[in-house]
Amino acid sequence: GENVGLHLPTLSVQEGDNSIINCAYSNSASDYFIWYKQESGKGPQFIIDIRSNMDKRQGQRVTVLLNKTVKHLSLQIAATQPGDSAVYFCAEGGSGGSNYKLTFGKGTLLTVNP
């Protein structure tokens, strides 16, 4: 079955530190993964994605790591800033049996302390 979940529901970090948000998935047929950031009162905002033929992808201050062996996904945010405070969702999709939709995890609330 499909199961995308987050290990930690909340994460609190100091400004300037690096943040790591984790996500587990169970559908081995998923070949596309994506991270979203949702601020209060707004819709989910695309951060970064990765396909299963890669194990690492970098963006601006963010890195996504994919470990297909243990079905684990992580989002690393470098030099975390107060503006990074939000709920972060991982989602899986791709060419598996449910290739029409993204399946979202519950989300992790990241709080950045100044």
Next chain:
Amino acid sequence: DSGVTQTPKHLITATGQRVTLRCSPRSGDLSVYWYQQSLDQGLQFLIQYYNGEERAKGNILERFSAQQFPDLHSELNLSSLELGDSALYFCASSVGPNSNQPQHFGDGTRLSIL
């Protein structure tokens, strides 16, 4: 700004009523997705349209329906409203029909049932 526009931003109505939520996708996107977000259920996929045709259904109630018009905007109709329908309703759009690409979200419609 994701380029996806949703109206209205807020909607307050009573049980038993019917409402229509509107979504304009990003320019060039042919797929429109509707999601419901509540505190206890997270982001739940409702339905997808691609180029005017229904492509996939998720956890959408029979009291709910949607359509995508020739200009690609979409409407989600909710009828016989119940207290439990109070939630955030998001629209997302993507270029193609499959879930191996980013979906871009609007800022949602907050529906409150009194």
